[in-house]
Amino acid sequence: MIVIDPASAVPPxxxxxxxxxxxxSTGTLAPGTRLPTVRRLAEDLGLAPGTVARAYRELESAGIIETRGRNGTFVAPQGDAALREAQRAAASFVDQVRTLRIDPEQALALVHAALRSAPTAP
Structure with a gap:
């Protein structure tokens, strides 16, 4: 069950x-599961449709969900979605580190420091 905390500092x-x-990731939503439409989920959660659409777009670009035109939106069938998203983020970070010509050891130290200081996910 999805719960949105309007008082949270994390955007909806x-x-x-x-x-x-x-x-x-936990299997609560199995691959192939059909998700509610943007409008339906927005209504159920008391959110603007644009808010739900943004979350769906980001999940689709990460390969976690897929839209099948008029047939709807479904959980993508391949692999661990969280791991795939983390791998994409890591690859993007590596590209940026190389562009900025930062030493790999220093880049790893930055990641470790960020992980230690970041608040845990809700």
């Missing part, structure tokens, strides 16, 4: 995105 689209990733 990010809360929704994270919860859907968690549900896919």
């Amino acid at each position: 689209f990010e809360q929704l995105r994270r919860q859907l990733i968690d549900d896919v």
Whole structure:
């Protein structure tokens, strides 16, 4: 069950995105599961349709969900979605580190420091 905390510092689209990733990772949402339409989920959660649409777009670009035109939106069938998203983020970070010509050891130290200081996900 998805719950959005309006008092949270985390934006609603990010809360929704994270919860859907968690549900896919834990198997609560199995591959091939049909998701509610943007309008239906927005109505159910008391969110603007644009908020839900943004979360769906980001999840689709990460390969976690897929849209099949008029047939709807479904959980993507391949692999661990959270791991795939983390791999994409890591590859993007590596590209940026190389562009900035930062030493790999220093880049890893930055990642370790960020992980230690980041708040835990809700």
